Amino acid sequence: MQWRLLRHSLILRLVGLSLLLLLLVQAAGFAVVRATIDRNARAQIAQALDLDENVWRRLLEQNAEKLRQGSALLAADYGFRSAVNSGDEDTIQSVLENHGSRIGATVAALLGTGMEVRAVSLTGSMNAFADALRDVVPPLAVQPQGSQIAVVDGVPYQFVMVPLRAPVVIGWVLMGFPVNQPLADEVRQLLSVHVALVVTDAGGATKVPVSTLPPGPLAQLQREGVPSGELQTPDGTLLARAIRLDSVGGDVQALLLRSVEEVIAPYRQLQVLLAIITVAGVLLFAVGTGLVAQRLTTPLRSLLAATQRLSRGEYDVPLDHTRRTDEIGNLARSFDLMRVDIGAQQTEIRRLAYWDRLTGLPNRERFRDAVVQAIASPASPVQPLAVLTLDLDRFKHVNDVLGYAFGDRLLQAVAERLSQQVRSPDDMVARLGGNEFAILLHRADAAAAHDVALRINQSFEDPLAFEDQTVDLSAGIGFACWPGDADDADTLLSRSEIAMYAAKRKLSGALQYDAAFDSTSTQTLSLLSELRHAVEHHELRLYLQPKVGLHGQPGLAAEALVRWQHPQRGLVPPMQFIPFAEQTGFVRHLTLWMFEEVARLLADPRTQGLPLRVSVNLSTRDLLDPELSHRLADILLRHGVAASAFCLEITESAIMDDPQRAEAMLNRLSEQGFKLSIDDFGTGYSSLAYLKRLPVDELKIDKSFVMGMETGEDDAMIVRSTIDLAHNLGLTVVAEGVETAAILERLRILACDEAQGYHIARPLPVDDFLAWQARPR
Numbered sequence: 001m002q003w004r005l006l007r008h009s010l011i012l013r014l015v016g017l018s019l020l021l022l023l024l025v026q027a028a029g030f031a032v033v034r035a036t037i038d039r040n041a042r043a044q045i046a047q048a049l050d051l052d053e054n055v056w057r058r059l060l061e062q063n064a065e066k067l068r069q070g071s072a073l074l075a076a077d078y079g080f081r082s083a084v085n086s087g088d089e090d091t092i093q094s095v096l097e098n099h100g101s102r103i104g105a106t107v108a109a110l111l112g113t114g115m116e117v118r119a120v121s122l123t124g125s126m127n128a129f130a131d132a133l134r135d136v137v138p139p140l141a142v143q144p145q146g147s148q149i150a151v152v153d154g155v156p157y158q159f160v161m162v163p164l165r166a167p168v169v170i171g172w173v174l175m176g177f178p179v180n181q182p183l184a185d186e187v188r189q190l191l192s193v194h195v196a197l198v199v200t201d202a203g204g205a206t207k208v209p210v211s212t213l214p215p216g217p218l219a220q221l222q223r224e225g226v227p228s229g230e231l232q233t234p235d236g237t238l239l240a241r242a243i244r245l246d247s248v249g250g251d252v253q254a255l256l257l258r259s260v261e262e263v264i265a266p267y268r269q270l271q272v273l274l275a276i277i278t279v280a281g282v283l284l285f286a287v288g289t290g291l292v293a294q295r296l297t298t299p300l301r302s303l304l305a306a307t308q309r310l311s312r313g314e315y316d317v318p319l320d321h322t323r324r325t326d327e328i329g330n331l332a333r334s335f336d337l338m339r340v341d342i343g344a345q346q347t348e349i350r351r352l353a354y355w356d357r358l359t360g361l362p363n364r365e366r367f368r369d370a371v372v373q374a375i376a377s378p379a380s381p382v383q384p385l386a387v388l389t390l391d392l393d394r395f396k397h398v399n400d401v402l403g404y405a406f407g408d409r410l411l412q413a414v415a416e417r418l419s420q421q422v423r424s425p426d427d428m429v430a431r432l433g434g435n436e437f438a439i440l441l442h443r444a445d446a447a448a449a450h451d452v453a454l455r456i457n458q459s460f461e462d463p464l465a466f467e468d469q470t471v472d473l474s475a476g477i478g479f480a481c482w483p484g485d486a487d488d489a490d491t492l493l494s495r496s497e498i499a500m501y502a503a504k505r506k507l508s509g510a511l512q513y514d515a516a517f518d519s520t521s522t523q524t525l526s527l528l529s530e531l532r533h534a535v536e537h538h539e540l541r542l543y544l545q546p547k548v549g550l551h552g553q554p555g556l557a558a559e560a561l562v563r564w565q566h567p568q569r570g571l572v573p574p575m576q577f578i579p580f581a582e583q584t585g586f587v588r589h590l591t592l593w594m595f596e597e598v599a600r601l602l603a604d605p606r607t608q609g610l611p612l613r614v615s616v617n618l619s620t621r622d623l624l625d626p627e628l629s630h631r632l633a634d635i636l637l638r639h640g641v642a643a644s645a646f647c648l649e650i651t652e653s654a655i656m657d658d659p660q661r662a663e664a665m666l667n668r669l670s671e672q673g674f675k676l677s678i679d680d681f682g683t684g685y686s687s688l689a690y691l692k693r694l695p696v697d698e699l700k701i702d703k704s705f706v707m708g709m710e711t712g713e714d715d716a717m718i719v720r721s722t723i724d725l726a727h728n729l730g731l732t733v734v735a736e737g738v739e740t741a742a743i744l745e746r747l748r749i750l751a752c753d754e755a756q757g758y759h760i761a762r763p764l765p766v767d768d769f770l771a772w773q774a775r776p777r
Contacts, residue, residue: 018289019282026278033274041263042239049241052193052256056243059183060158064147067160070103071173075164084110084164084171089119096121104177106157109133110164111172115141118171132157135248137174149179151250154199154207179252181210188212194238194257198226201250213257226253236261303335356431358408359415367430367438371489374442375482386449388439388479389496390418390456391504395435400659402469410471411435413464421455438496446512449479453510476504480513527580530566535593539565542597543763544614546772547734547756550748555611556773557647559756560598561763562590587619595632598646599639606770615647615677620654624661629668643673649700651679663694670695677734681722692729699726703737703757709746720750727751 074080074095083091092110100108100121107129110119115137122129132150139148140161148159159176163169184195196211196218206225211218217233224231231238236259243254354366362370374385392414399407411431418429418437428440441449460473478499486492499513534540540562547557564572581587598614601607622628636643648669655662655678670676677698678691701722708715719735726733735747738757747755764772 019286022282022285026282030271030274030278033271037264037267037271038260041260041267045239045258045260045263048191048193048258049239049256052187052191052258053241053243055191056187056195056254056256059187060147060179060245063158063177063179063183064160066103067105067147067158067175067177068145068162070099070105071160071162071175074099074108074175075162075173081164081166081170085166092119093121100175103175105175106178107133107159107174107176109174111137111161111174113169113171115172132159132249133174136176137161139248140174141172149245149247149252150176151199151201151247151252154201154205154250155180155209156197156199156245156247156250156252179210184210184212192258192262194255194259196221196255196257198253198255199250200252217257221255226255230260231257235259299331303331306335306339359412359431361415361419361437362428362430364430364432364438367428367432367440368489368493370428370430370440371492374440375489375492382483383443384445384481384483386441386444386446386479386481387492387496388441388449388453388456388477388510389432389493389500390437390439390453390475390477391500392435393474393476393504398471402471406466406469409466410464413466414473417459418456421452421459438493444481446479446481446484449481450510450512453477453479457509476500477510478503478513479510485513527577528586531564531577531581531586532589534564534566535589539567540590540593541565542594542601542766544766544769545756545763546761546769547615547754548760549754550744550752553753555613557613557615557754558769559615559649560594560617562594563763582619582621585621588621588625591616591618591622592631592635595635595646599635599641601766602641602645603639610773613645613647613675615649617649617679618654620651623650623654623665626665628665629672632669632674633672644675647675647677647698649677649679652681655694667695696731698732698734700734700736701752706735706737706743706747706757707739709743710740716746719747719752723750723752 077095077099080092080095080099082088083095096108096110096119100106106123108121109117112118117133120129120133129152132152136148136150136159140146140159144161144163146160150157150159156179157176158179159174161172161174164171164173179197184197187193187195194212194217196208196213198206198208198221200206206222208218208222211221213221214235216235217231217238220233221227221231226242227238227240229240231240238257238259241256243256245252245254354363354369355361356363371385371387377383395407395410398410414435414437415429415431418439422429422439422441424442426442430438430440432438439452441452444452456475456477460475463470463472465471478496478501480486480492480496480499482492485495495513499511502514503509503511541564543561543563544558545561547559549555549557562574562578564574564577566572578587578590581590595616598616602612602614618628625631632643635641650662650666655666666676675698676694676696677700678694678696679700680702681699699722701719705715705718705722709719723733732753734754734756735752736756738744738747738755738759740759743757744755744759761772
């Protein structure tokens with residue numbers, strides 16, 4: 001793990017890359033310096049060899065001049081000339097020997113005027129020199145002032161020849177000496193250059209009779225012959241300059257050799273010093289780069305540690321390096337500012353996550369955590385606790401009539417009033433959502449919880465006044481206790497709400513949870529499953545209750561009703577499943593099923609000739625469904641039925657739940673051609689304020705008013721007023737709940753348009769309805 005971290009370390013990458021670049025530059029520099037030194041050394045050696053060649057040739061000329069002088073001295077000797085003139089051979093021979101040994105000549109000879117050899121004094125065999133003398137004489141006769149090299153037994157000799165005058169030329173003096181090791185040593189000592197004479201005789205055999213080379217290079221030279229430019233030896237490279245000497249009796253080349261290493265040697269110390277400086281520079285660069293990288297990466301590691309703290313939710317630790325004035329300091333300050341901002345945002349998020357913004361109370365999640373912590377407390381003995389849940393009555397109506405801003409102020413006032421009823425600092429008041437609140441009471445049993453609920457109800461007896469508006473408060477309160485009513489926090493909260501809903505249904509101020517309240521929930525789950533099964537397996541039945549015109553109006557009308565033919569329980573009354581369907585939202589499926597069945601009936605050949613109009617009830621959830629008009633249009637199109645054959649009945653309460661959305665949907669339905677009717681008219685709120693704006697065609701008087709006409713004049717006045725109001729607005733009126741002939745007759749007198757009820761006909765299956773309408777009346 002540590003090695004992987006180091007391998008991916010930014011410091012190592014920075015230092016490694018920098019060192020790599022530096023080493024590449026230094027290596028390139030070394031290569032350039034080495035190549036330059038080598039090139040300069042070779043150029044220097046080439047210049048030195050030019051000088052060496054000149055010196056070598058000059059030495060050979062000096063030796064030749066020495067021989068010429070010695071020969072001239074001999075030629076000028078009077079006794080020698082007399083002996084030559086007199087033909088004294090002994091004297092001639094003696095003079096040649098003495099004079100030749102005196103000047104160091106190996107060969108001293110007297111030649112006649114015809115270049116024939118008259119006398120010879122030499123060191124060595126005459127046979128070896130016979131051919132050399134014969135070959136040397138012609139070139140020297142052509143150029144007497146010159147010299148000539150001749151190879152004798154593999155050794156080069158230098159010969160000169162001067163005339164013998166008395167006063168005319170009476171002969172020639174020829175002298176020669178070997179080009180041997182002393183001359184090479186002299187050159188080596190004088191010029192520090194190696195000299196080697198390579199002699200190739202007439203037979204092709206090569207010898208190196210003279211050399212200043214060490215044994216190794218000498219042996220390599222003898223083995224390989226004359227090199228072309230340079231000689232590579234184990235000890236180094238020798239640059240060679242081959243000087244071909246004009247010779248007879250064989251080929252003679254003088255090799256001048258200089259060592260490249262000897263020339264470069266003075267630069268080696270410079271290279272070593274440069275290498276030391278380079279190594280020191282690399283080390284210093286590595287240290288400096290490491291320090292710079294450390295200075296750069298230390299803040300980065302600090303930022304990394306800060307991000308890890310931020311990921312753990314630690315926002316209170318300030319960041320280092322914020323006082324730096326460079327880019328790192330700017331980055332650190334920006335990151336620290338981000339830390340502060342994120343901390344503030346997280347604080348706000350936690351506040352929003354656990355606190356209600358409107359009232360400042362804990363929200364549902366915070367309240368649940370408090371209940372969980374209270375139950376999990378290790379206190380001994382176990383301390384009981386209670387949860388109260390309350391829901392304000394008629395709060396939606398307040399919102400609709402007085403506006404949402406007023407509703408918000410009302411919720412804030414309720415929160416303040418509830419907080420005043422909590423006396424222990426450990427207890428908690430929370431807003432669960434909407435107009436629902438909850439209270440957590442520590443060390444409280446059922447009696448204590450009931451006392452708090454009574455205090456809350458008593459506090460609500462004083463109405464709330466806002467400017468010119470006064471609102472009476474009431475609420476349904478339910479409570480559950482731990483450990484008696486529940487084993488865990490979620491169950492305790494759920495059962496407190498169940499008790500609250502039971503209190504609202506029974507209009508009781510406060511109720512403790514009872515197991516009997518919960519049985520309904522189990523039944524509703526079963527009922528929902530069975531109701532879905534009923535729709536899918538065709539257990540629902542369409543019933544029609546006839547409507548009759550009271551003044552001979554043409555046409556036939558009926559209200560569509562649904563019945564459930566349960567396979568085990570038989571015919572289930574509508575009141576046992578319709579309210580439940582409305583609460584759960586399943587009523588939308590029932591509405592579409594009923595609309596489908598009515599459309600199928602209207603498309604049936606048995607009804608196509610009848611002027612039949614069928615009323616279908618729409619619930620609140622239907623009106624708030626934005627796709628309702630499209631769904632109904634699809635059913636009409638599928639069965640080929642006109643929208644005018646339908647009358648859609650909507651209750652006042654359904655309209656008032658969301659007036660704006662309801663009005664928009666009713667306008668769309670009216671534009672499609674549906675007839676619209678307000679059902680149970682007179683039982684809702686503020687209907688008249690919207691009646692003139694709604695595209696309705698019919699009012700349906702609630703049966704409670706119709707049935708009360710026989711016993712009370714108040715109901716009769718309501719019915720008469722409703723009929724007059726509707727007619728003045730251009731609407732038709734339908735009265736439901738007609739149970740007797742007297743009610744029917746009275747409705748006819750009041751100019752009611754249509755009526756329905758058990759006196760006319762009970763709800764009938766489709767076949768019975770068709771038979772009923774066919775009977776004469």
